[in-house]
Amino acid sequence: MGILMLKLFFIPIFLFILCGTVGFAINKVAKLEVKSCYIIGLVFFFGMTFVISTPFMLFNLRFSTLYALIIGIYGIVLTASIGVLFYNIGNVCDICREKCQEIIGDRRRCCLYIILFITILFQLFVIVYYQHGDIDDSYYLAQVNTYISTDRLTGIDPASGLTYLKSSSQYSLVGYEVLLAVLKQFFRTNTAMLAHTIWPVFALVSHYIVIWKLAKCIDDRYAIELSITYSLITIFGGWSGYTQSSFVLNRIWQGKAVFVALFIPILLWYFAENYNNKARKRDIVFIALILLAGISTTTVAIYLYPIMYFCLWCGKFIDTRNIKETLKLCCPIIIILPWIAAKLMFMYKDKLNGLSTYDIVTDGADNLSYIAQLMDRFLSGHSSMLLLFIAALIIIAFEGCRRDRGLIVYPVICLGITFANPLLIGFVAKYITGADVYWRIFWLLDMPIVFTMAIYIIIKTINDKNHVALAFILMDLAVIALGQSIFENGSWAKRENVYKLDQRTVDIVDVIHADANGNENTLLLPEELSYGVRELCGDIKVPVNRYSKSTFISNGEEQKYNALENNLIIPLYTDQNWNIGTLDDSLRKFDIDYLVLYTASLTANDISDNMECIYQNDEYTIMKYKKS
Template identity: 25%
Template sequence: MWKMIIGIILWFGVVPSLAGTLVLSFWKRHDDRLAECIITGYLLMFAICQIIAIPMIFLEIHFSTFCRILAAIYMITSILGFLKGGKWFVGMIWELFRNLTHHAWTVYAAVAAVLVQAYYYVQYMVTNLDDAYYVAVATTAIETDTMYRFSPYTGRAVTGFNLRYCLSPFSMLQAFFSQCLGVHPSTLDHTIMAPVMVIVAYFVYISMGRLLFSEKSMAGEKKESREKMIGLFLVFLSMVHVTSYYCMRNQGSVLLVRIWQGKATLAAVLIPFLFYHCYRMAQKPWEKGNTVILVMAAFACCLVSSMGIVLPMVMMGIFALLFGVFQKNGRYVAKMAAGCVPGILYGILYVALKALKLW
């Protein structure tokens, strides 16, 4: 039990935090906080998995080899993050604990609401037909030491690859975490990864709140007033989410019912982050590193779902029109175009492999 708890803290807390520290330490952006650090870390982890998993799948590399390489890269990234920005990261943690009892009441209400939503994933479990594929793919990879070479429905060897899923191998990342923690993929998805992703989603909304209620937008207001508004913003979002189960396919529903699935992670975490980040790039064009984070987010979207290859490009295209073309800002258009590169590459790869009938 303690071994699993330590593993959860390591792989879902320490590693992404230090990975985000490594990325953000290159630019010293004054308003980046712990939430931005953790989000950036998850983006980097997802992007690394996407980049190395695709060639290894098509080269039919063993799943165990994939796990060892991915673990080594994550550990190296974490160590470099600690060496380069450890002092900054420890300072953020110290500031968090020092001010733990000096926040507006709305902040504590928001934290309570988020923790209750995360707790329900631990206490209860909701399954649907998609589990028959996504969880089974991860289980099959572990049991056969292969990646997408056996049918998760029948267990029989397949003659080709299902490109729709192979180009977005989020299940392989879940199988990797399952191996690291020593738990079944079903336990990982429903009980561990789901509440973690809920908290990460609200980290994105915290970043949104800080941007919407920034010092510039609330000039003359005290820090306590801005903090109170951010807390109210999160409480309002929580109310929207918990009353969203009138449809199975809206953002609030997938956040609180099946966020462990790749397309739900896309809808609840990555698309909201892209919305926030593209708007931030328009509001703070002088910031360094935004294009790198945008490209990482695009790779992360490609990892979680095949829809993540196309939908982010549509969003970035809309932002390019609104804040680039309409405002005659060519630099912003170029940044949005750079963010579309991962989706374009994987889209071309999909079309080429389908046309050539190689898989």
């Protein structure tokens, strides 16, 4: 526990220093004139990792080589950045001193900072101390362990670890899990512990730094109040499990949640800060790096981020009517086209069982219902939230300034006319988003930001400071009353262990590791116990997992899966009644080294002479299978 606490503080602090220092140096050297060095560093951290790892993912090169290259490059960059920082240390200290004096000198603002700090600290405490599992991690985090254990970035199905099963190209060219693998190796920590306990501290604090900077762009006078309001909207955004707020607090360690938490607001922040500025060449390169950093986090970002950029681009043009500047802003999309083209090439050409990934993800697109995707899925039936959202847009449209309309209202209208148009759902789902994840296009409505902006616009019309404070309090109370706390949705519980995984799975893995002496093994166990195995380690293969059936079938191994199901899964775990001869043959066929059986099933069945009990409790028994 002491080592965990040390890593819990040290790793996020190291990453904060890395992003802040590198961002400061880039801002100074490149003269970006951006007001947030930390965001620059954050974009560089994600974007450059993706750029460096791209050829390794394309050509399936060794992870160990990539790891050495990334550590070497970042080592040089960090060393140079520290040099730039120390060269300007006098100015940095003066700025920090002025900021501290400004905060301390204003009691009201100081109290507001404390309130903001408490709301963020509360979220951090719940996320770190409590456990909220998501079985999707049995694939995503398994990728991290697969990269390290196989020393390859593509080719092997991560959920099982079986070499004869190929990974889906749907998850190719995603750099986020590569970044986690680099951090795991560098800090010598467990993947599940890194993702579930340590990473959320860095990611959530970074999220609120971005929101803070966005609030300062909106109105520096009310930046703290806006941040507090946004924080409360996030906490009480649990009325649906599919909103930005739910993803930010429920699964901040997943790439799609990182995209929602960091890169959607970063792009909005950049447009807000540079709304009236002319785009220089260095600015265009930086925007391209923002886009690359965003699409590196998750597969869905490959279309969501360009769509968001297009909508912001349209919004700015509608407001400014500046054709020259608008054309300049097309250049970042041109820069990232090779990555988009490579991703599309993988999805169209790579075939599993005769079907391309494109065919698989677009299946059912013609039958999608817009109402079902928006109302039933995204909003979980809370139509009142849609009405509040429309009301908020109307407030911004009629009471906000030109920039507010260009950043919020026009982009939402553009989205509704184009990619989120109910009349075009079949086309968009079939050729752009895919069928199962079409609803994620509604993330681009950015409802928490829109609600926050509407509250700000209402309150800024009040002249009396005391009345402003009262109005913010009343609005925040309304947010609490209308919303539902994400932490009270029944899916949070006190953590069982530092990995935040089923303790039974952790115990099973520990027993096998103790017996196997570092050798790779194949483990057969019930699906309910399988989810955390590949999250914990990459040296244990699991034929039975959440994705077994679809993975075997997509790889053209349907007959093999039927044998697995009929000869092992059903007899051992469903019927709990097996034939010892068939069982022996099947265990050899699937090269099983260890198997987990329900203890209650042992009394009614014969046990093979090739099985040796190495652990037993009232619920399950772990057997070592001797194949010789």
